[in-house]
Amino acid sequence: MPVEGGEIAGDVCVYVVVLILIIIVLYVALYLILVRRKEVRMFCDYCGETRIAISDCCNAPIKVKGIRYICRACGKDAEPICAVCRHRMGVKEYGRIGHGK
Numbered sequence: 001m002p003v004e005g006g007e008i009a010g011d012v013c014v015y016v017v018v019l020i021l022i023i024i025v026l027y028v029a030l031y032l033i034l035v036r037r038k039e040v041r042m043f044c045d046y047c048g049e050t051r052i053a054i055s056d057c058c059n060a061p062i063k064v065k066g067i068r069y070i071c072r073a074c075g076k077d078a079e080p081i082c083a084v085c086r087h088r089m090g091v092k093e094y095g096r097i098g099h100g101k
């Protein structure tokens with residue numbers, strides 16, 4: 001029957017569109033998670049901009065674990081440095097406490 005066939009085709013179409021939308025949403029979510037995990041961004045005093053932070057030991061991406069920074073290459077505690085100018089990052093926060101500003 002042509003009418004029944006049309007209805008089934010319509011259902012399949014909706015199903016495929018929903019499936020594609022779900023895949024796109026999952027892909028975007030996964031992409032955002034990966035990007036966020038990959039890059040730790042901090043404000044660099046020397047550049048005056050927010051830059052990607054890397055570890056001082058291996059110059060590898062770092063991950064934040066509580067108040068510590070872990071090097072992704074060797075898994076040890078690392079100091080975050082600016083990926084552009086290689087100066088230490090996160091100094092400003094500590095400096096503010098000392099200066100009392």
Ligand SMILES: [Zn+2]
Pocket residue numbers: 044045046047048051082083084085086087
């Ligand atoms: Zn910098």
Ligand SMILES: [Zn+2]
Pocket residue numbers: 055057058059060071072073074075076078
């Ligand atoms: Zn390292």
